[in-house]
Amino acid sequence: MNVLVTGGMGYIGSHTCIQMIQSGMTPVIFDNLYNSKSSVLDCIEKVSGTRPVFINGDIRDKSLLIKVMKEHDIENVIHFAGLKAVGESVEKPLEYYDNNVNGTLVLVDAMREANVKSLVFSSSATVYGDPASVPITEDFPTSATNPYGRSKLMVEECLTDFQKANSDWSITLLRYFNPVGSHPTGELGEDPQGIPNNLMPFVSQVAVGRREFLSVFGNDYPTPDGTGIRDYIHVMDLSDGHVAALEKVGAKHGLHIYNLGTGNGYSVLDMVKAFESASGKPVPYKVVARRAGDIAECWADPAKAVTELGWKAERTLEEMTQDTWRWQSSNPQGYPSE
Ligand code: NAD
Ligand code: UD1
Secondary structure, X not given: OEEEEEOOOOHHHHHHHHHHHXXXXXXXXXXXXXXXXXXXXXXXXHHHOOXXXXXXXXXXXXXHHHHHHHHOOOOEEEEOOOOOOHHHHHHOHHHHHHHHHHHHHHHHHHHHHHOOOEEEEEEEHHHEOOOOOOOEOOOOOOEOOOHHHHHHHHHHHHHHHHHHHOOOOEEEEEEEOEEEOOOOOOOOOOOOOOOOOOXXXXXXXXXXXXXXXXXXXXXXXXXXXXXXXXXXXXXXXHHHHHHHHHHHHOOOOEEEEEEEOOOOOEEHHHHHHHHHHHHOOOOOEEEEOOOOOOOOEEOEOOHHHHHHHOOOOOOOHHXXXXXXXHHHHHOOOOOOOO
């Protein structure tokens, strides 16, 4: 199965390419390296034993996409490419709508011309907004509170309409909860540029000495220890979820929507403790004000993916923190710069 992987050099895409290769699929990576480095390709090759084809291109370049899909006999597309920083999206909404929404529309148009009718899209639990209750099932109402979230919601809606009008397509929306962790070899991991926005990369940079302390955004939420609760999922489990989606519904006409989460919630302080015990390093923290737009708790009901995809998150919190630490301690500055 030849699969075009947009954004395949990024955090989730690179891990997914390895799991695809190990399942006998052939990923063809299409990425403009806006938020990734070309050395990721060497790491994928080192771990998987295969060097995927890599095209340095932008998903808004329709003619290049068509050419690549035809040249490589592409049958499916997994679409990771996009911008993902919530705060930045508030400052630069146009860039987010252009890359995430317009970019996806150009991609789908190119797929139509290349006669490729199977798409898996990276969505996010952010589309549930502030959920009325937990755990969250796929039929919960959707909403958005910032341009990043709105771009994911807009793409979901565009793809839903498109699939209705094109019933011979398979379109799968995968709503990720909070991806963390790294490849267990320590060769690949998350390498955010600048100050990390997300909890786990920040915690691991504190543990490795790159940052002095963690700011805990509020301890007055209605949760057992007062800090926010999330459904952290190991990136390897998430990657396996993409392989399962391609295998189970990639050739099945229709619109398919799945939560990819574990069904367990952990607080900020749970994560700090787990990380300290995995790394053997202290993670000093200070409680500060709540972050605007944050919610108290969010975790998935993953039953639909279990039943329909035969996929279940298997890796434990210990594996999430140990694997993050292995990557962070052996690559304190992330991937080598070009
Ligand atoms: P990432 O930034 O590590 O990877 C995205 C990749 O897309 C990067 O390699 C980047 O260079 C590339 N890219 C960006 N714009 C592009 C364009 N116009 N053309 C071609 N390539 C482009 O991000 P990630 O964490 O791997 O996330 C992958 C996808 O999953 C994103 O769509 C993101 O919104 C979604 N998602 C991520 C999370 C998370 O916490 N990491 C959670 C929910 C959803
Ligand atoms: C964030 C995004 C969400 C995106 C998701 C990807 C916001 C408001 N939401 O969600 O759109 O889909 O990442 O995984 O940015 N925390 C701290 N200190 C920190 C960082 C985080 O206390 O330095 C806390 C947060 O308040 C939250 C938890 O840690 O309770 C997780 O935060 P984060 O990793 O940013 O993920 P989300 O807020 O769930």
